[in-house]
Amino acid sequence: MEVQRQNIAWSTLLLVLICIILFMLSGVSATRVIVGGNTGWTSNVNYTEWAKGKHFYLGDWLYFVYDRNQMNVLEVNKTNYETCNENDPTHNWTTGAGRDVVPLNVTMMYYFISGKGFCYRGMKLAVQVENLPPPPPSFPANNKINASPPPNYTTQIVTPAVLAFVALLWTFLY
Numbered sequence: 355m356e357v358q359r360q361n362i363a364w365s366t367l368l369l370v371l372i373c374i375i376l377f378m379l380s381g382v383s384a385t386r387v388i389v390g391g392n393t394g395w396t397s398n399v400n401y402t403e404w405a406k407g408k409h410f411y412l413g414d415w416l417y418f419v420y421d422r423n424q425m426n427v428l429e430v431n432k433t434n435y436e437t438c439n440e441n442d443p444t445h446n447w448t449t450g451a452g453r454d455v456v457p458l459n460v461t462m463m464y465y466f467i468s469g470k471g472f473c474y475r476g477m478k479l480a481v482q483v484e485n486l487p488p489p490p491p492s493f494p495a496n497n498k499i500n501a502s503p504p505p506n507y508t509t510q511i512v513t514p515a516v517l518a519f520v521a522l523l524w525t526f527l528y
């Protein structure tokens with residue numbers, strides 16, 4: 355009886371661990387980027403400066419944190435980004451909570467502004483979304499042609515390895 359209960363406790367713990375591992379593995383490629391970092395989405399910040407040197411990859415999310423009573427998040431085209439024209443957004447990401455998530459699901463240049471005049475006070479952001487880089491950092495930089503796409507690395511190698519490990523543990527437990 356006691357032994358059985360212990361086994362159940364162990365397998366529960368194991369299951370939780372597996373879930374955590376799988377979650378971490380699947381989360382490796384996608385990042386949630388808080389726009390402006392600690393400062394958030396607000397006026398008098400140069401977001402061109404902020405985005406400089408940062409990489410935005412397909413599958414990442416932009417997270418806009420701001421004062422919902424004042425600002426908003428509008429996706430616009432290049433022209434309207436440059437002129438701060440908020441009247442014809444391609445997408446209105448404003449939900450009303452002052453916490454908006456934008457999935458970067460297309461490799462292209464994204465343009466965001468805040469309406470209500472805040473674009474003129476610096477609230478404009480342009481980000482180039484790129485395809486994911488090859489996973490191992492030690493890859494020779496000039497070997498781009500043979501580099502395999504990264505999602506396969508997780509699914510083809512790591513996941514079976516984890517599952518095999520789990521199966522092995524399972525046989526030990528029961």
Ligand SMILES: *[C@@H]1O[C@H](CO)[C@@H](O)[C@H](O)[C@H]1NC(C)=O
Pocket residue numbers: 400401402403476
């Ligand atoms: C923001 O920074 C960029 C790049 O450093 C610069 O070209 C631009 O003039 C700055 N914008 C403002 C409004 O200061």
Ligand SMILES: *[C@@H]1O[C@H](CO)[C@@H](O)[C@H](O)[C@H]1NC(C)=O
Pocket residue numbers: 431432433434442
């Ligand atoms: C952006 O949209 C405006 C209409 O709001 C249009 O006049 C302009 O040509 C568009 N610019 C681009 C680069 O698509």
Ligand SMILES: *[C@@H]1O[C@H](CO)[C@@H](O)[C@H](O)[C@H]1NC(C)=O
Pocket residue numbers: 428440446447448449450469
């Ligand atoms: C964007 O959507 C929000 C929430 O639905 C709405 O309150 C707001 O008026 C919209 N803004 C624009 C510029 O369309």
Ligand SMILES: *[C@@H]1O[C@H](CO)[C@@H](O)[C@H](O)[C@H]1NC(C)=O
Pocket residue numbers: 457459460
């Ligand atoms: C990207 O996301 C937008 C907004 O959720 C959606 O309208 C669009 O269809 C998506 N595009 C692709 C290629 O998944």
